[in-house]
Each structure stands twice: as structure tokens, then as C-alpha cells.
Amino acid sequence: MRSALSVILSSPVPDNKMSHPDYEQTAHDHATILILLKPLGAQIKQKTVTRICERIIKCGSRFSVIDSSNNTREILTRFIKDHPVENNDWGDFQTHRRLLGLITFGKYENQIELNELCRLHETLKVKYVQTLYDSRAILFGPIPSENLNEPPPSFTTPHNFKTVGIFYADDLCPNLEIQMSQCFNSLFWILESKRLERSREKIDKVALLQAPFEKKDFIGLDLESRNNRERCVGRATKHLGDLCLQAGLPGDALNNYNSAIGTLQSVNDWLWLGSAYEGLCAVSALILYPNMCRNVPLQRNSSLQEGSPGKQRRGSQPTTTLCAPPTIETIKMNMPNILLPEDICKKYREAIVHYTKYQNAGIIETEASFKATRISIEQNCTLQAASFLSNVLFNNMTMNEQEKIDRFTTLSDLYTSFGYLRKASFCLRHAALRHVSQYNPNLDWQQCYNLLLQATSGFKLSLDPVEMSFDNRKGWPSIQIQLINELVAAANRMGHPALATRHLTFLLQTMYNYLTPTERKDAALQLQAVSQQSEGSPVPLVLDSGRVIPPANLTNIPRTKSFALKNLQPHLQPQKIERVKEDHGPFLFTPINFGSLERKTTAKGKVDYLWVDGDICEVSMQLVNPLPFELHVSNMRLLTSGVVFEPIPESITLPAESGTIAVTLAGTPREVGELEILGFSTHTLGVKSNCRLRHIESMPHPLYTVEIVPALPRINVETSLPRTASFSSGENIVTSASISLYGGESAECTITITNISQVPIEMIEISVQSTLDSLTESKVFKWSNENLLTQLPLQPQSSACITLYMYAAMEFVASQRHDITNAYQSQSNSLISHSGPSSLPSRLSTSSHHTKRYSELTSSFRSGTSSNSSNSLSSTRLSKLAVPIHASNIVEGQLKIKFSGSAGLASGYCRISSVFITIEMLRSVQFTNWDVLPAETPTQFYLVLDVINMTNHEMELHYTQNKCIYMEGRESCRIPIPVDRCPFNKLSTIDGAGNNEDLQKICSEHIASLADLKWQLVGTETTGKATLSGLALTQDMLDLVRMSPLQWEVTINDVVFKAQDEITCNLGECINVGVGVSNALESPLRNLILSINLYQDHHNGVNNYRLDTRVSIAGANKVILPTLQESGRAYHECRVVFLTAGQYKIDIQCSSRESILDSLTFCSELGNSGHTWRYIPPIEIKVEDC
């Protein structure tokens, strides 16, 4: 669009350029009469002026006049508030630039003031004398005048006041409209007369009309040349066209312009040709778009701003005189010269091209561009409008900064009006920067800030961080960052640090991801500096203009890596008290999921644990300091909604560029219900921020919901025992206790429960949990529930005690399984009558070398093959007790204290605290081997035990009522314990299906119940009791342990023999030995062999059965009893004659050759021997010489 010839034709020095551009002009203004509205003096109120102006504009902006030929003329006026007199200079070029009318307002109280007002009015008239046609002065005085146009009585106007005054006493101003229309009419008629005068001028006599800067271009030119004459005629015709247009004769104006164009084109008078084109366009636009003209041009800053042309939207604005624009066809018929709509802009373009050839016409060109733009907007040709506007930008005029600002704001307004928001913002931002450019003598940071703020929308920069979140942010980050930085600078310079703080915070919040690390650091440091003047806080800021700047929060500094609610510590977690389930009928499950939708929504961010009213609850966070300097974050609190919550402020210092640092935020809920955790607040870099989770990137939940249950008591638990150094983990454990007990020892532990909460404890339940089986468990731990219950309720700060009895239940019998196999092995090779396992002495000797106490000892007791199996032994024990082998025997148990009270109990919650109890069970005594021996009486037997003192102390072992033995540490010894034989009634529980194990069990239990071994470590109080449970008994042992199924009745010489009876007889005497056997069992015995054998006991372990030469027996000493019925009796007699003197013993025994008793079938491996029952003790006979 720009001409390559630009500037060539203009003078280089623009001395009289039009310095006051009027960017608000529209094409319609070409047809208007220009009137200045001016308040005079300081007395008059702004409000009055505004009201009067409104009335004048309303009545005067468009009025009709009947002209001399009875045609109605539509006259337009334009009211302005200020008119630089220089603009009149261009009045010849375009007549609508001339000021034709003047209306002043003034208020006076006395004559002097009236005089002053009159003087001022006259001064103004003089100022515009060259163009002014008529003027009015509206004067408000203290008293009304009778005639409006006369001053009130006692006031006079000065003699040089030649103006029609309008005198009012108040601002109601009756008849103002009539007065004004008189004025307008007079203006019209003067204009009309001027027009007529011009039109009657001789065409060849017209003077040359000139634009202001042209004056010296024509110096020295031949004014009489034909070319120049043409020029004069062309310019005059164009001028006449202007006047016609103003006088309401668009048709004439069109003709004049057209002829002027023809003339001027021929003489290459481009400037005026341009103006002729512009005039043509103006007429056409006026006719085609009659509703486009401005309505209220003066009210730029009033509430009527919407109506001002700058804000015009696409399409014509609604006016009171709105009428449908006539169709082009009808107009074309009336006015054949009118331009078609598409031609208007073309001609404007041409006009602008012509203007560009003159540098001094820059303002004219710019104004023309704006006018063309407005028409393009009216025509909905936005691209065209944009091209006109971009032309304005290229116009390199030397302007002062204010003019540039005006140009940019006008551009911005126009761009906005057709929706080019980006370009509008671009221009606004430029305008803003002009306010503070270095060439601007009066810097105005406030204006700059305001314009920048207006520019934000075009850059899609919303100052609300919510709209700028990562997901829905728009726009160009780099540009937005620059704009925010400029906003910060402007806010700073205009002395509003709160705004600067806010914008910087916003920058760091929303643009964080787009800033380089250096920029982040700079912004953070700047923020720190600014916030020292005005601390940032998350409240909206309201500007003077009423604009609200929403709060911004530093969600990225420090950066939150994770945010997780913490469950209470295990022992403080509320547990539901289990209730007996109500009967819901047979239908436990329904496939119909009623609340399914509801459940899904609540599951979001809902934690599955509970917090307790009144207890401190925690949230753990991981923070990262992304900045390269130390960051101090203070006053961190949780943000919550829902129930009342008391957060506890937290402060933290994050080192520069730290890794993740864990922070725990805590607080106390004060109500029961749902608590929502929304985020947290911080105070860092001088800014208070509310960091809500939903505004923080990559947070899984926008909020967390946690249920608060009613207050529950808390307890402190102490034990009288020392704590355990370490224990395997377990829940709820609050304290621990450890104790070492020797096997069989008992101990007490006092557990003190103190209520450390504010609510009473109304319920306590104690239970023990351990890896032991329940039977052993109940032996090891004992306590009294009743005692505890009497101490309830437990008021705050009071304590309750409970005594826990612990007993070291232990296996005192070593490696029973080995003994069985061992015993079996040995028995198969040895004689029955051996009083004890032959290997014992050697074992005892090896045991003394051992220094280790525990299992190694027991395993090494076994020589040879047995040591192989010790591993399997220990592993079996391990699995039973679940303790490590080296620890010998450590029992771990948890004493669970379940307690509750007050509201928490009512709603069915309790807490569980556990005491971890470790009992180290040391070996006290151990029975390594045992055997049974017949006792002196048939109702008893001797249990012979090999006992080892496993302790390092001297031990006193009481093994019967009045017998005791002292043992050195680690010493072993053998003790006999008389035990009653197992009566049949105990065995009677074994019926037909009974087997060996049952028999074993019953017998060993029988022994355990009777044998009572008490030990005491000498010199200490430590005492204990060893039990013999678990003894393994062989078949032979069992025969001894059990009462014999045969009852013996022995008669010597027909006298019933009693035990301990001494029988003496003489050599050669015949003794009658009668043996009666009766079956005490409830089943018959078969194939019994009753034998009577005599032998001599040498008392050195050798029994001599070969007595052929010494004894002669008459009768069978062996009889076979095929069956012995239950409770049946058999009797056998024989006679014995002793041939030599001496001590003799009679061994009476009854043996079964095969399995005698179906019900007692066992020990198939011993089948060859079967059962043997002896008469115990053997009968002793002393044979004396005669």
C-alpha cells in the first residue's frame, strides 16, 4: 500500500504538521459541523457540565432543517471537548476539521465572576476566530433572569461581550434544547451561505487552496499556468464537495468530488486527489451506512462508554434514529456516482496510497486508515480492516510518546472490535511500554500497569492460577512470562509491592515449568526482596479500577513429591470391638450392589483407616527445594475442611537444591465426622501460600477424606521387668519385658497401666498371644482378670496394676526318642535283669567334660549313631516352640491389652496395646536317663533317674518327701525315687482299641503325677519344680510300672507269705511252696507258664541258677496254664528240699509264651519273650545247718 515515492514530494522539515491527531474520527465525521463544548471557570460542577453536555448532544447531534427550496436537510454535528487551534489549519483541506461553533458553560456568583466568564468566552472566540461561525455562553447565576438571553437584574455583561448568553439560575435549564437548536440553525445557515458563496464563485477566479505544509512548495511556481489553474479548480471543487456534505447535500457532494477527482488526477495533485477520494468514500459510507455514525462522542470516561465508537462491535450500534439502510439499488438510482460497498475500501486504499507520498500528511493518512478500518468493520471485512490497521503501524511518523500511546490504544480498540485479540494485546502492550519509555518525559507506571493488565487477555494469560493450571493452560509461555515480568516491574515502579509480590508468585506458580533454572532462581530472589515490603497472602487483591487479582500460591516452591496421610501408631489405632454378629437370615451375599455408584465416588482419596478425635494425627510429605539457595519454609499447616481440626504449625529449612526431604505435618481433630485434607499452607520467600492438592501436579487425589472417630483413651504401660533389648516385630507393642527363668521356675511381673488421656477407661481385656500351643501357653502365662476388673473404670491419670505369673514350662526329660530306640537296641542284646542301661557310666564320664550348657550338651550325651539324629531332634523341638536352637528356649509372647472408654466405647471402638514378653528358659535339671527297678513292695517300684544339674550353681534337689541331694554345677547323679505302681483303674480307659502309645502315655503321666522333684539353687532364692512328663518307657519298664495283671498268693508251708517275711528252715526240711495266681484283668490270659526257680544271689551281680546239687524239687517247677479266665484262679504246689545250707531265693514268675492278651498286643519285636510277671520281691529262704 505504501508508495515508493514516499517523502520525495514533502519538505524535509515538518514544521507545521498537524500535531493533534484525532484517531476517533469516522468517515461520517466528514459530514458534521464541529462544535466545541467548553466549561469555563472553576465554579461549575463537573456533574452539571456532564448533564448539560448530554442534553446538548442528544438534541443536536442530528437535526433536520428546511432549506430555502423547502427540502429537508439532515445535518450532523460533532461535539468535542477540546480542539487544538492548529487543527483548524487543515480546515481548507477538509472542511470538517474546522471548528464552527462554540458553547461554553460557566457559573458565577457575582458580577466579577460574570465578567471573568465573559472575558474567557471572548478569549476563546478570538482563539478560533478564523473558523468560528457562532457561539453561545450558558451561564448559571445566583438568581434567575426574566429573559433567558438577558443577564439577571443587577448583573450586566461587559460591553465587549458580543455573544448570545443563556442565563440560568439552576441546572434544570428549561428551554435549553430550543436555545441550542437556534444556535445550530444559525450555524447551518451561515454554512449554507458559505456554500452558496463558494458555488457561485467564478470557476477561473478561485484562489489556490492549500494544505498547511504546502505553502512554501508553491513558492516560485507559475501560478497562472494551465496546470495550476486546473489544480485550483480541482481543489475548489473538492472543497465545495466538503461544504455540500456538511450542509446536508450528499448528492451534490458526490458530484463535486467526482469532478474534482477527474480534474486533480490530470494534474497529479495526489494529496488533494486523495482527499477527494476520501470525501467520495465518506459520502458513500454516509449514505450506505447511515446508522454507523457516532452517537455520544464526548462520554469517553463516563458510564456511557459502551456507546463510544472505539468500542463499537461488528454491525451498527443501536441508535434512537435507527432505520433500515436503503438498498444499494435504490440509492444507485438516485445517486449514480455513489460507490459500491466494495469500492469504498478500494478508494480509501487509493487515498491512503496518495497520502503516503507526503510525509507531512502522516496524520491524515493514519486517520484515513482508521476511518477505512471502521468502514471495513461495518462491512465485516476483517482481513481488510486488519490490513488498514497494519498500514498504520508502518507509518513512520515522528511522534511524541503520548501520540504513540494514543495510536496504539486506538489500534488495540479497533483490533478488539473485530476480534483480533492477539494483535490488540500486542498493541496495548506497546502502548503500555510507551508510557515508560526513556523518551517519555512524564513516566506513568500506573498507566503502563493498567494497559499491561488489559493486554493479558489477548495473550491468554489469566491471572487466576486455577485457569492457568497445567491441564487447561493456553497461550504462549515465553510471551506470557515476559508479560508477567513486565507487570511485576510496573507494579514495583508504581509503588504497589503487594501486586508485584502477587504477580511474581503467580509467575512461579503457573509458569514454573517453562522457566529455566536461572529464571526460577532470579524470580524467587526477586520475590523474596519484594515480599519484604509487602508480604504475600492468599487473598484476592482489588485494584482501584475494581479489577480483582486472584490469589496465587507457591505450589512449586518447595516442590511436593508426595503427600500421604499417616495412620496412627499401631497401638493408637482404633479397632472395632467385635460384636456377636446379628442374624441376617440365610442370605449372606447379594449380587445386587446397591450403593455401587456411591461407593466409587467415596473411594476416591478416602483412606481406609481412622483418626481419633483429640489425638495428634499426621501427614507425611516429601519436599524438594528446587532453588539453588537455602529455603526457609515456616508456618506449614494442614488445610482441612469438614470437622474442626487444629493444625500444628511446622517450620523447616530446606538446603539448596535438596533431594527429597521428609516433613510431617500434624494436627488434632476436634470433632467426630469426616475430615477432608485439602492440602497445606506454607510461608516461604515472604509469601503465604495455600497449596491445595488439586492444584499441585501429579497428585493422585485432589483431597483426602478420613473418618474421625470419637475420643478413645490412651494408656501408658510399664512392667516391673527390664525391657527387652530387641524383639521380633509385632503390632501395637508399647513396651517389653524380659526375664530369664530356669526350667520349672515361676516369676511374677507387675504390669502398671496408666491412663494418660482425658477420658476414663471403662473396658480392659487382656489376652496373650504367643507361638506356643494353648496348653503350654496357659501354663506359662497366668493372670487374674477379676482383679483387673475391680479396678475399673480407670480415671484419667490414674493407674491400674495387674500381676502376670510366668512359669518356665520345660522338657526336663532329654531326648526321649533316643532313649526309646537306644533302649530297644540295648534290650535286644542284654538280659532283662540288668538294673540299668549299660552305657550309662561311660556317658556320665563324657558329660563332665562339657562346658556348654545347652543343646550341645544333650546331643553329645549320645555317642556314636545318636549324635546324627540330634539335629532332627532339635529341629522337631524348634518347630514346636519356634525359637532358634542356640537360644535354647526363648518364649516370646504378647500380652494384648484391649481397652476403651467414653464416647469411643459407645461407638464400638477400642485400642490395643501390647507388652512384648520374652522369657528365656534356662535349663535347670535334666533327666538324661532313667530306668525302673522293682521295689521292695509289690505296690511300688523305683524310678531311677540320671539327673544333671544344668546350671552352674550348686543345687539342692528334693526328690522325695525327706530325701534330698546336693549337686555341684553341671554335676550329674543318679537318684532312686519310689513310685507307686500304676493301678489298673488308670489303665482301664484303654479299651480294646488301645495301643502302646496310650499305655505309654498313661504310665508316664502316672509317674509324672507322683514323682515330685523340687530344686533350689543353693545360696539363691531360685527354686523350681521339675516334672517328669514325657518319660519314654520300654515294654519291660511298662510291666514294672503297671500293677501286675496277676495277683500272687504264695504260701510257704501253707502259710501265706508276706513280703519281708523271713523264712528260715533247716537243712533237709521239706518246704511246701504254694503259688496261687489269679487274673486281675478283665480278659482271659492264655498259655501262661508258671515257673518256680530257685537261685542263689551272690550279691555281686551274679545269680546262680544251677542248684542241681543243692536243692531238690518235688513236683513240677513249671506248669502250663492254657487259660486263666478273668478273675479266675490257678494254684500250683511243689516241695523243695535244700541239701546244703545257705541263702536261697525263689523266683516265681509267670510268662506268656505268645501274645497272651489280644487287648494288650504290643512290642512285636519282643515276641519271643512275651510278658513276664514276677513275684516281687523274690522269696528269700535261709537254710541253716541243723
Next chain:
Amino acid sequence: MAVCIAVIGKDNSPKYIKCTDEANALQFHYKIHTSIDIVEEKLNIGNKTAADVRELFLGMLYSTEEYKIFGYATNTKIKFIIVLQSSNATLRDNEVRMMFRKLHIAYANAVSDPFYIPGDQIQSKIFNSAVMDIMGLLVDEKKILK
């Protein structure tokens, strides 16, 4: 030659911008940003008039004394902007079209990357080198790539 090439997303946010003169990058950001207004306008007009296959090349958006700015919009409303130096008068319309076509192909290849999430910034090296090639900056490097 082209001094700046930009890819603008459906929502008018920048997806890729490359300038020869990184120091003045912001200036080009402004130029391209404001030219979106005109692109939008042209697209609007296009919608109104032609239902058939639209011309993707939008022609010159505007020109300044230094630069000419050309636009191109794909059917999915992805916009390509090329800023040319005004002084380069030899460049004809057809050549500009060719540049856009190349750019379009490079873009199509870049978004075919299965790991590219539509709407993200384009960070493809190959796309970058294609752009550099159009801008006449990357003759050697292209050879190396091949």
C-alpha cells in the same frame, strides 16, 4: 530463506518454534502469535465458503518491512507459520508452498511416533533436522543423519 518456523496446535498453543536468530526469539514469538489472529480469520472464511477440500496454504498473513509471514493450516487445524525475510524477493509463491509441504510431511512423520502424545511439544530430532533443512541451516548434519 526462512528465519523462523513454527508449529501451532489446534488450541493455538505453540508446539514447536525454531528461529535462526535465537537472541531475538521473543520477537518472532510475538510476530507469530499475532499472526494467529489472521490465520483464524482465514480459517473462518474458509469454513463459510468452501465445503470441499480446502486449500491448506493460507498465503501471506502479513508483511512488514523486514519479514513476510506465511501460513498453512492442516485439516486438523494444526498451523504452520514460516517467516521469510522480505529482502528475499526471489522467493516465489510456489517455493513457499513447497516449504510448507515439506514441513507438513515432516510433521506427519513426527506425530506418527507411537510415543508422541498428541498435543505435546514436538521434540523429535528428525523433525528438528527437517526444519533446519527447510531453513537452510542444516546441510551437513542431514548428511550425517543419512
